[in-house]
Amino acid sequence: MTPASFAIVEILIWGLIATLAMGAILFASQNFGWSRLDLPFLLGTVFTGERHAANVLGFTLTILVGWFIAFFYYLFFAAFGEANWWLGAAAGFVHGLLVLTALLPLMPYIHPRVASEYDGPSLRRRLEPPGFLGLHYGYRTPVVTLIAQTVYGAVLGAGFELVF
Amino acid sequence: MSDASCRSEPQGNAQVPRDSAEPNTSPAFKWDYPPIGDYAVIGDCRTIALVSREGSVDWLCLPHFSAPSWFAALLDKDGGGRFAVRVRELRQAAHRYVADTNVLVTQMHGPGGTMQLTDSVSVISEDRALELAPEHELIRLVECTEGEVDVEVFFQPRPHYGLSVPKLRDRGKLGWQCVCNGDVAFLQTDIPLREIEPGVLYGTTRLRAGDKRQVVYGYCENDVSIIAPLGPAIEHRVEATQRWWKQWSAQCLYEGPYRAAVLRSALTLKLLTYSLSGAVIAAATTSLPEGDTGDRNWDYRYCWLRDTSLVLQSFIDLGFYAESESFLAWMLHATRLTQPRLQVMYDIYGETALTERELPHLSGYRNLGPVRIGNGAHDQLQLDIYGDSVQTAYDFVDRGGYLDRYERRLLRGFGRVVLNCWRLPDAGIWEIRGEPRHNTYSKLMCWTTLHRLLELDKRVGLKLDRDLYERELQSIREDIDRHAYDPARNTYVGYYGGTVPDASLLLMARYGFLEARDPRMVGTYRFIERELGVDGLLFRYPPGAGYDGVGGSENLFGICCFWLVDYLARLGDRDKAQRLFEQLLGYASDVGLYAEEFDLHTKAPLGNFPQAFTHVGLITAALSLEQAHEGRRGQEISK
Numbered sequence: 001m002t003p004a005s006f007a008i009v010e011i012l013i014w015g016l017i018a019t020l021a022m023g024a025i026l027f028a029s030q031n032f033g034w035s036r037l038d039l040p041f042l043l044g045t046v047f048t049g050e051r052h053a054a055n056v057l058g059f060t061l062t063i064l065v066g067w068f069i070a071f072f073y074y075l076f077f078a079a080f081g082e083a084n085w086w087l088g089a090a091a092g093f094v095h096g097l098l099v100l101t102a103l104l105p106l107m108p109y110i111h112p113r114v115a116s117e118y119d120g121p122s123l124r125r126r127l128e129p130p131g132f133l134g135l136h137y138g139y140r141t142p143v144v145t146l147i148a149q150t151v152y153g154a155v156l157g158a159g160f161e162l163v164f
Numbered sequence: 165m166s167d168a169s170c171r172s173e174p175q176g177n178a179q180v181p182r183d184s185a186e187p188n189t190s191p192a193f194k195w196d197y198p199p200i201g202d203y204a205v206i207g208d209c210r211t212i213a214l215v216s217r218e219g220s221v222d223w224l225c226l227p228h229f230s231a232p233s234w235f236a237a238l239l240d241k242d243g244g245g246r247f248a249v250r251v252r253e254l255r256q257a258a259h260r261y262v263a264d265t266n267v268l269v270t271q272m273h274g275p276g277g278t279m280q281l282t283d284s285v286s287v288i289s290e291d292r293a294l295e296l297a298p299e300h301e302l303i304r305l306v307e308c309t310e311g312e313v314d315v316e317v318f319f320q321p322r323p324h325y326g327l328s329v330p331k332l333r334d335r336g337k338l339g340w341q342c343v344c345n346g347d348v349a350f351l352q353t354d355i356p357l358r359e360i361e362p363g364v365l366y367g368t369t370r371l372r373a374g375d376k377r378q379v380v381y382g383y384c385e386n387d388v389s390i391i392a393p394l395g396p397a398i399e400h401r402v403e404a405t406q407r408w409w410k411q412w413s414a415q416c417l418y419e420g421p422y423r424a425a426v427l428r429s430a431l432t433l434k435l436l437t438y439s440l441s442g443a444v445i446a447a448a449t450t451s452l453p454e455g456d457t458g459d460r461n462w463d464y465r466y467c468w469l470r471d472t473s474l475v476l477q478s479f480i481d482l483g484f485y486a487e488s489e490s491f492l493a494w495m496l497h498a499t500r501l502t503q504p505r506l507q508v509m510y511d512i513y514g515e516t517a518l519t520e521r522e523l524p525h526l527s528g529y530r531n532l533g534p535v536r537i538g539n540g541a542h543d544q545l546q547l548d549i550y551g552d553s554v555q556t557a558y559d560f561v562d563r564g565g566y567l568d569r570y571e572r573r574l575l576r577g578f579g580r581v582v583l584n585c586w587r588l589p590d591a592g593i594w595e596i597r598g599e600p601r602h603n604t605y606s607k608l609m610c611w612t613t614l615h616r617l618l619e620l621d622k623r624v625g626l627k628l629d630r631d632l633y634e635r636e637l638q639s640i641r642e643d644i645d646r647h648a649y650d651p652a653r654n655t656y657v658g659y660y661g662g663t664v665p666d667a668s669l670l671l672m673a674r675y676g677f678l679e680a681r682d683p684r685m686v687g688t689y690r691f692i693e694r695e696l697g698v699d700g701l702l703f704r705y706p707p708g709a710g711y712d713g714v715g716g717s718e719n720l721f722g723i724c725c726f727w728l729v730d731y732l733a734r735l736g737d738r739d740k741a742q743r744l745f746e747q748l749l750g751y752a753s754d755v756g757l758y759a760e761e762f763d764l765h766t767k768a769p770l771g772n773f774p775q776a777f778t779h780v781g782l783i784t785a786a787l788s789l790e791q792a793h794e795g796r797r798g799q800e801i802s803k
Contacts, residue, residue, distance in 0.1 A: 030386045033346025038388050049296050113296070120337025121352075121393040126296050128338070128348075128389035136335075137388065138346065 007163060011070050014159030019066025022152040026144065035141040037134055045113045045127060066152075069095075073156045083164045088157020089150045096149030100142050104130040193318065195220075195241040197530045201753035201769045203238075204259050204268050205432065205448060208285040209439035211300060212448040214238060214773070217257045217754075219270055219281050220248035220318075226300060226347070227385045229438065229445050230465040230511050232324045234349070234383075239451060239535050240526040245322025249304050249379055251279050252314040252368065261755055265409035266431055267402065268755075277311025277373065286401050287408045298350075298382030298390045303402055305378055306355075308371035317355050317379055319365040323347070325523050325537070329363040338391055339380075340365060346386040352394055353379040417483035418783075420790040425749055428756035429779035430482055433475050436776050438512040442490030443467040444475045445512065447760065447772035451528060451535040454761055454771040455717040458532040463539050464760075464772040466509045466518060469495070470593065471776050473552035478783040480559045488560050492571065495553060504577025506553065508546045508595070509539060518542040544591035545600065550578045551609030551616075551675075558616040561623055572626050579617045579628065583636055586610035587643075592659070593668050594704060596712050602660035604648040605668040611640040612675045641677070654687030658705055665692045667704045667724035670731045680734035689731055700744055701725045701762060719761040719770050726781025733785070733792035741792065745785055758782070 029035045043065065044058025076091055077083035108116035108129045115121040115129060134141035203214040203222070213235075214223035222237040224247070236244030250257075251274035259270040267284040282305040288297065306315055321330055323344040330344040339352035351357075355377050357367035371377065378394045392398065412434065418426050437444045447464035454460035472491060479487040499506055499514055507516050520540035528535050557575055561567060567575070592603030614637045621628045647660040658666030669688050673680040680686075696703040704721035705711045712718075725748055732741035751767045752758055758778035759769035 030346070033386055036346060036348065036384070036387050036389070041388055045296070051296055054296075115338060115391055117336040117338050121391040123393060123397060126390045126392060128350075128391055136341070138343070 007074065010160065010163050011074050012067060014156050015067040015070030016063065017159065018070060018152045018155035019063055021155050022066070022148045023062060025148040025151060029140070029144040029148075034138060035134070035144040036137040037130065037141050037145065042107070042111065042114075042127070046111055049113060049124070070156055073153065074160060077157070077160050077164060081164070083157050083160035085154045085158040085161070088160070089154035091157070092150040092153020093146060095153060096146040099149065100133045100145055104134045105132050195237065195246070197238075197241055198222075199768060200452060200529075200759055200771075200773050201757075203753070203757075203773060204261070204755045205435060205757065205774055206266055206268050206283050206285050206302075207435040207448075208287050208300060209435065209437055211285070212435055213283075213285060213302060214448065215259075215268060215270075215283055217259050217270065218248070218254060219250035219257070219272060220246050221283075221302070222246050223449055224302070225465070226349075226383050228512055229436075229448065233326070234321050234323050236322065236326050236526065237320075238449065239529055240326055243322065244326040244526060245320050246318065247302075247320070247381065248316070248318040249281055249306060250316060252316050259755060261428070261431075262406055263410075264413035264427060264431075265406050266435055267406050267409065271309075272313075274313045277313040277371075278309050279313045279315060279371065280307045280309050281305070282307075282402060284402050284405045287405045296390050297401075298384060298392060299387070300383040301392065301401070302381040303378070303398055304380070305376065305399065305402060306371070307376045308373050310373055312370060312372050314368055314370050315355065315377065316368040317353060317357060317366065319351055319357070320363065321349065322363070325535075326526055332359055332363060332365060334359075341389075347383065348389050349381060349383045350389060350391050351379070351381050352391065353377065354394055355379065412484075415483050418787065418790070420786060420793075422745070422749070422786045422789075425752070425756055426482070426783055426786045429782045430478070430484065432757060432774050432779050433478065433776055433783075434484075434487070436475075436774075437487060437490075438467075441512055441514075442487070442492075442494035443510070443512045443514075444472040444491065444776060446471045446509075446777065447775045449772045450537055451533075452759070452770075452772045453529060453532040455719055456532070457717070458528055458534055459714055460718075460771075461528065461532070461534060461536055462541075462772070463520070463537050464775070466511055466539060466542075467494075468509045469499075469506055469549040470508075470546070470552045471780070473549075473556040474780045474784075475776050476556045477559050478780050480556075480563055481787050482783065485563065485565070488556070488563075488565065492557065492560060492565075495574075503574060504581050506549050506578070506581075507542060508544055508549060509542050516542070541591070541595040541597070544595060545585075545588065546592060546595065547582070547585060547588070547590045547606040548593050548603075548609035550582050551612035554578055554613045554616045554620075555675075558620055561620060567620075567624055572624060575617060575620065576626055576628065578613060579626075579633065582610050582613045583632070586636070586640055594666075594712060597714065598712070601662075602647065603666075604644060604656055604659055605666060605671070607640055607644050607648070608669070608672060608675060608677055611637060611644070611677060614640070615676070644677075649684065653691060654684060655691035656684065656688045658711075664706045664711065665695045667692055667696055667702045667721065667727060670724070670727040673731055673734050674727075680731065681736070686735070689735070693728070696724075698764060699767075700747055701767070702728055717764075719764050720767070721761055722758050722775065722778030723781035725762075726778070726785040729785035730781075730788040733788040736792070738789070738792045741785075741789055745789055748782070748785075 040058030040062045043061040044054030048054050107114045114127045115125040198216045202217045213221050221235050224235040225231045225233045237246035251272040256273040270281040272279045286301040330342045333341045335341045339350045342349040355367045355369045357365040360366045378398050445465050446468045450463035451461035476488045476491045518538045520538040522534040526535040589600035589602050590606050593605050614633050648656045656669050672678045678685040701720040702724040704724045707718035729741045729745045757774040759773040760771035760775040763770050
């Protein structure tokens, strides 16, 4: 196996593990009533308004996006010249902050089915917007999201340590 | 688990100053407890709302029947929470269901005009299951039909049985958001609302003839909320819900003279069926008093196997076969924790821990507390439930249903339990909380279990030890005749060694233990009618604390009155049966609903409401009457 193929396999394996770990935390927090943030559902509803299809598609997309982002983490560690769990955790934490402060508040403008407080719901836009820091999905959403993203980064950092 | 958005502190009445100069000022709110019979019910086969004739949703548990309430003014008019849409200075109100549906229409007359309020909980049908729609959605359509009316909305959600005061947030065009722990609700309306005290929204508007408004309450548990836009889409959803109920009602095979009452009962039973599991709850409420004290306040929002079996037998008789299949599936899977022994009751998912406790912060309906949740009878031994469950399977097969290997094994297991336990004393059908005793009805149902299993064995091959079953069947019969029959008075008595009647013994003819015209059965009927009858209606057993050991007074028991109709039809006394049946129809609420009991004096509904047991009685009595009119009697009438 060439070093490039080895790296790709590592990214796929650790990207999957990190995504599943992050997903498990978000899923558990939903079921414990800590946050209503449902990433697979939000991702799936970008492409379909059918709830069942959105959940299945969203799960698949979450894995694909998890792999995609793992590739950038890989580049990040490569730029640093090393990888370890705490460096990954720090990167994940920053990543989480970006999601909370930039991505979630922008949802009504970039997601075709998220409603906005200014325009109200419509036949197409029916999903509750997450708001700043995702607080509309529960006041623990920022904490849960940061923990999930930090774990995602830490898993990748720990995994890629074997490569670097 | 606490939540910053949800304060745990019961609140009293919302008081708005009377002397405010604003033209649309809300009045000080003075609420009262309507009679139980003033309520109608709407639901989506997952949860159920009690709506008073004055337009107030006074009971709603979310996300399912047995979950904590969001609105419980029924059990505490000030602190329980309510959701009212009504005419100010209401003069008169009347409600009815849209024919063959559970969509409720209330006409309210004010000083200057009339308002029509259409209430429904959206049903998610197969073709709509894929849509992005709120998990639960209570839609209230307001229309001024005559003159001018001032309409007011009072929204006071109080999750966790009134313990929490949720934070309400004005989310602009998305409506008002109401969050409590992981759950969220949105209230959307085109009537302007303002928060008049923490956790209470109020708004009023003047409508002229033809004006329409919408008030929509959407709920979501632990998920991203779906917020439906107001406008034509909401009206379409109400139409879709109506269509769904009409399609369901169209399956009803009963075409007799009492079709309206029978179908209303079937629709009510369907509302009490939890669509996600097939379980049927005994009643929609908890702790509605059965008398003038709170001693007999119980939580009926669980699935009693006995009640569910009887409901399913009614569904099968009426042609609703899908429900019977769902129930059998539920019984197989939800009762796995205890099989082949059955617990008296389970929650809608088959959970067995239903510990009873009181909610001291709720004053109770008309201050007749305590309010109880859970049910202490869950761990009683009640042997009759095996008979009811096996009878349901028997009816299912009788109408062409198929039992797979696992189901047949389960039925064999029931048989083994009955063979081992029928000699034991138990708490009986009435869940007597004192010392267990040898209840005659329990023995009758043990006999029914073995009898029906032998019949099923002939049809589907249960691989029973037929000799053993037939021997034990005979033993039970001899045991009942020896210990429960009083030859001096020519009657069976309620329990071994006792001297008093029990109305459940009217079913001895229905289950085929005795012919309806057998002198011992006729003697038992006369004894029951003489000792338990009042104005043609029946107590279930002698009233007073002596029989059941519970304080407070006992009232007339709905299903027992319908059992009497059933027996009279089998006896061939059609006129008396018909008169009594029509008398009972007169005691229904104005929308055709029954509670567990009738008040001894006024015959008004008493106890948890609406009660599946009583509606089952109505259906079986109507079907027996119909067969009696066809000239059949005794065992020629089915069962």
